[in-house]
Amino acid sequence: MNGLRFGRVAVLFVLGCVMSVPGLSAQSATGEKGDLISLNRATSAAALPNGLELRDGEARVQITALREDVLRIRVSKTGKMPEDASWAVLPGSRTSSVATAYRAEASKAGFRTKALQVSVDRATLAVTISDGSGGVLLQDARPVEFHGDHFRVYKRMPAEEHYFGLGDKTGPLDRRGGAYEMWNTDQYRFQESSDPLYKAIPFFVADNAGRSYGLFLDNTWRTSFDFGKEDSEAYSFGADGGPIDYYFIYGPKPKQVMEGYAWLTGLTPLPPQWSLGFQQSRYSYMTEARAREVADRMRADRIPCDALYLDIDFQDRNAPFTVNQQAFPKFPEFIQELKEKHFKLVLITDLHIADRANQGYAPYDTGIAGDHFVKNPDGSVFVGKVWPGPSVFPDFTRKESRVWWGTLYKDFYEDGAAGFWNDMNEPSVFETPTKTMPLDVVHRIDEPGFVARTARHAEIHNVYGMENSRGTYEGLLALKPNQRPFVLTRATYAGGQRYASTWTGDNSSSWNHLRMSTPMLLNLGLSGFSMAGDDIGGYAGSSTQDLLTKWIEVGEFNPIYRDHTEKFTADQEPWVGGPEVEAVRRKYIEDRYRLMPYLYTLAEENSRTGVPMMRPLFLEFPDATADKHPLDLDAANEFMLGPDLLIAPAPYPEAPDSYAVTFPPVGWYDYWTGAKVAASAREAVAVSTGAALGVGALQSVTIKPEVNVLPVFVRAGSILPFAPLVESTQEKPDGPLTLKVYPGEGCAGSLYQDDGISFAYKEKDFLRVKYSCESTGDGLRLHVGAREGSFQPWWNRVEVTIFGWNVAPGKITYGGEAIANSRFDEAMHSLTILLPERPEGGELEVAGR
Numbered sequence: 131m132n133g134l135r136f137g138r139v140a141v142l143f144v145l146g147c148v149m150s151v152p153g154l155s156a157q158s159a160t161g162e163k164g165d166l167i168s169l170n171r172a173t174s175a176a177a178l179p180n181g182l183e184l185r186d187g188e189a190r191v192q193i194t195a196l197r198e199d200v201l202r203i204r205v206s207k208t209g210k211m212p213e214d215a216s217w218a219v220l221p222g223s224r225t226s227s228v229a230t231a232y233r234a235e236a237s238k239a240g241f242r243t244k245a246l247q248v249s250v251d252r253a254t255l256a257v258t259i260s261d262g263s264g265g266v267l268l269q270d271a272r273p274v275e276f277h278g279d280h281f282r283v284y285k286r287m288p289a290e291e292h293y294f295g296l297g298d299k300t301g302p303l304d305r306r307g308g309a310y311e312m313w314n315t316d317q318y319r320f321q322e323s324s325d326p327l328y329k330a331i332p333f334f335v336a337d338n339a340g341r342s343y344g345l346f347l348d349n350t351w352r353t354s355f356d357f358g359k360e361d362s363e364a365y366s367f368g369a370d371g372g373p374i375d376y377y378f379i380y381g382p383k384p385k386q387v388m389e390g391y392a393w394l395t396g397l398t399p400l401p402p403q404w405s406l407g408f409q410q411s412r413y414s415y416m417t418e419a420r421a422r423e424v425a426d427r428m429r430a431d432r433i434p435c436d437a438l439y440l441d442i443d444f445q446d447r448n449a450p451f452t453v454n455q456q457a458f459p460k461f462p463e464f465i466q467e468l469k470e471k472h473f474k475l476v477l478i479t480d481l482h483i484a485d486r487a488n489q490g491y492a493p494y495d496t497g498i499a500g501d502h503f504v505k506n507p508d509g510s511v512f513v514g515k516v517w518p519g520p521s522v523f524p525d526f527t528r529k530e531s532r533v534w535w536g537t538l539y540k541d542f543y544e545d546g547a548a549g550f551w552n553d554m555n556e557p558s559v560f561e562t563p564t565k566t567m568p569l570d571v572v573h574r575i576d577e578p579g580f581v582a583r584t585a586r587h588a589e590i591h592n593v594y595g596m597e598n599s600r601g602t603y604e605g606l607l608a609l610k611p612n613q614r615p616f617v618l619t620r621a622t623y624a625g626g627q628r629y630a631s632t633w634t635g636d637n638s639s640s641w642n643h644l645r646m647s648t649p650m651l652l653n654l655g656l657s658g659f660s661m662a663g664d665d666i667g668g669y670a671g672s673s674t675q676d677l678l679t680k681w682i683e684v685g686e687f688n689p690i691y692r693d694h695t696e697k698f699t700a701d702q703e704p705w706v707g708g709p710e711v712e713a714v715r716r717k718y719i720e721d722r723y724r725l726m727p728y729l730y731t732l733a734e735e736n737s738r739t740g741v742p743m744m745r746p747l748f749l750e751f752p753d754a755t756a757d758k759h760p761l762d763l764d765a766a767n768e769f770m771l772g773p774d775l776l777i778a779p780a781p782y783p784e785a786p787d788s789y790a791v792t793f794p795p796v797g798w799y800d801y802w803t804g805a806k807v808a809a810s811a812r813e814a815v816a817v818s819t820g821a822a823l824g825v826g827a828l829q830s831v832t833i834k835p836e837v838n839v840l841p842v843f844v845r846a847g848s849i850l851p852f853a854p855l856v857e858s859t860q861e862k863p864d865g866p867l868t869l870k871v872y873p874g875e876g877c878a879g880s881l882y883q884d885d886g887i888s889f890a891y892k893e894k895d896f897l898r899v900k901y902s903c904e905s906t907g908d909g910l911r912l913h914v915g916a917r918e919g920s921f922q923p924w925w926n927r928v929e930v931t932i933f934g935w936n937v938a939p940g941k942i943t944y945g946g947e948a949i950a951n952s953r954f955d956e957a958m959h960s961l962t963i964l965l966p967e968r969p970e971g972g973e974l975e976v977a978g979r
């Protein structure tokens with residue numbers, strides 16, 4: 131029946147139907163979805179200052195330009211445009227507009243911006259978006275369809291186009307061929323085919339041979355995306371209700387799409403530096419004594435660590451914002467003690483407030499007094515069962531209720547807890563068939579920029595978790611205006627990156643889950659969430675020692691690096707399994723801390739540009755992959771950390787089979803040894819090409835997986851900053867800044883530093899240095915830029931190591947002065963030079979011989 135109906139519409143569309151459905155507003159609401167209505171003829175077209183408006187009978191289509199490279203498309207079946215408000219899109223971006231040049235002909239109407247052309251076929255109402263030279267980027271495949279409140283939009287799906295994003299979905303990196311739902315869901319023990327998961331981020335990036343655009347459907351209802359499952363030549367998106375309101379963000383480079391999406395939905399604030407450190411968690415450290423034991427063991431075993439988490443059992447009968455006094459008798463003192471040991475404490479604070487009247491439970495009492503909870507349709511407060519038993523739910527779509535929520539953090543935050551964990555905020559509700567609130571539960575929207583009104587849960591569900599994390603973030607900021615808040619949220623919506631970091635939820639301790647995690651984190655990054663991680667070692671089930679080791683290795687290169695496991699599973703701290711495995715894990719965690727200057731520089735870049743820290747290869751090498759299917763790269767589970775590090779875990783590390791690592795066509799060095807890949811002495815790397823890697827086609831090497839080794843490579847032409855080892859980011863590194871120089875094409879690097887915790891960087895109290903290098907015949911020149919900002923560095927010397935260096939050096943000068951302190955390592959092909967730190971920078975000239 132569906133097929134027939136779609137068939138008819140398709141035919142009408144192709145013929146340029148003259149029988150547009152009459153009387154659109156008079157449709158009868160038969161059946162749950164109502165009659166099919168499709169928009170398939172423009173009855174009128176008119177210019178807008180920033181775009182155009184078309185009508186099909188009563189229905190209206192508006193296409194406007196927010197920027198030269200960002201368009202917004204809104205469609206209304208009734209002619210009345212829905213309220214122009216958004217939880218995701220920044221008000222300033224939503225109301226931004228550029229003048230456009232309108233053009234109408236007998237058969238077409240359209241407009242141009244400096245970057246894009248829009249053309250609508252009047253006979254079919256099909257919209258085409260092209261680049262400046264007419265190359266088609268996006269084209270309707272069928273008319274927009276409505277069934278009652280449901281709608282669906284179809285776009286042509288070129289054979290070579292691939293799709294990325296959509297938040298925390300499982301499966302391969304490329305979404306092509308799959309269909310996905312957006313409905314925030316507590317998917318305990320999710321598996322490879324589980325969908326939907328915890329987050330709703332209705333945004334994707336399309337990449338077609340290096341030419342990219344983004345599409346963001348700003349609709350908070352249950353939405354769905356189908357990339358060729360229903361129709362191999364069209365993809366489609368739709369929702370159960372709410373507006374057709376989507377944005378087209380042009381690249382052409384995928385990084386430009388990332389920047390455009392961040393312009394639209396906001397940037398991630400610069401995170402506190404400690405949140406990039408190693409974090410240790412479990413469900414649950416049951417007592418103060420046990421938590422102390424874990425903290426002390428970290429220090430005793432010299433495993434660098436910045437954060438310790440307390441899960442729900444630290445609370446009194448699971449009620450948020452309480453403390454179990456038996457288990458944690460001196461809580462504020464305990465927080466101080468951890469602080470002195472340089473541990474940040476992160477506390478779970480679920481959103482469900484225990485339904486405990488007259489028990490002196492302030493979150494409930496003040497919440498009821500302020501009328502802050504979500505209601506049933508009959509006006510009573512909605513009660514659902516969660517961890518504390520019967521619970522009530524803050525109405526986070528009311529600003530006033532979010533402000534109240536934020537005040538609940540006062541005691542913990544003043545006592546010194548450093549971060550907070552918002553779990554269960556899909557919201558998860560026990561003992562209901564839907565695992566969440568009934569769809570008719572009533573939320574109140576009372577919010578600047580919105581018309582004050584009530585809304586059913588069906589509309590609010592997907593933004594509920596984001597608004598929960600927003601209440602937390604803004605509350606913490608109000609309590610300590612000069613401290614960067616740290617919030618970890620499980621559920622969220624597009625734009626939620628403004629408030630919280632995230633993790634992938636309840637994965638499992640299996641090799642398959644370790645493998646799945648890389649594409650999940652990459653897609654989260656492409657969906658705006660750079661600050662993302664997984665439960666290192668796996669949540670459900672007990673990890674084997676090898677699995678935990680490998681997970682700690684891969685996790686070193688993920689933005690959030692947090693070991694976590696479920697209740698009743700085996701212990702999963704880095705020392706579990708004995709000194710031999712611990713040594714390997716320590717090596718990777720230590721390396722994470724040495725690499726911290728690079729990581730933090732990437733976090734700062736992300737906070738300015740929206741480009742994620744962890745990147746699929748096509749983001750860095752959009753042209754290199756033009757002739758290479760992104761799936762080929764994905765299959766190997768390779769990823770980039772920033773522009774310079776290529777991480778190449780074995781796709782099947784549990785199997786002994788060798789695997790091929792594909793290299794984009796620049797030179798590469800081994801991260802661990804500094805050796806040129808083609809000349810690597812490491813046994814694990816057997817070079818298949820024989821020749822040194824250079825500019826040209828993608829090349830690969832074959833690697834044999836080893837439990838204790840993670841292959842990592844450095845792009846030739848990069849300069850990476852490293853710090854001396856510390857046990858936490860709160861410890862001041864003692865020793866020189868290290869710059870590792872990997873000569874090659876476009877050789878450059880940068881460094882960003884600040885106090886790591888406050889907003890003083892906004893007043894120029896930061897440090898930024900840019901580096902570049904070039905070869906001078908058989909020598910090398912390293913340009914160290916002048917320090918920007920007023921932040922005082924922790925180093926007063928800079929140790930420069932140049933890799934790929936084959937001869938004893940001739941004369942060395944820095945800023946014109948001779949440098950005597952150098953060390954040539956013939957075996958490692960490296961030259962190390964110690965320089966004084968100079969605020970004004972300078973040229974390091976190293977002559978060959």
Ligand code: MIG
Pocket residue numbers: 412413441442478553554620635636694695696
């Ligand atoms: O229903 O707080 O995903 O990380 O340890 C389980 C207990 C609730 C789910 C989270 C998990 C956390 C657990 N929580």
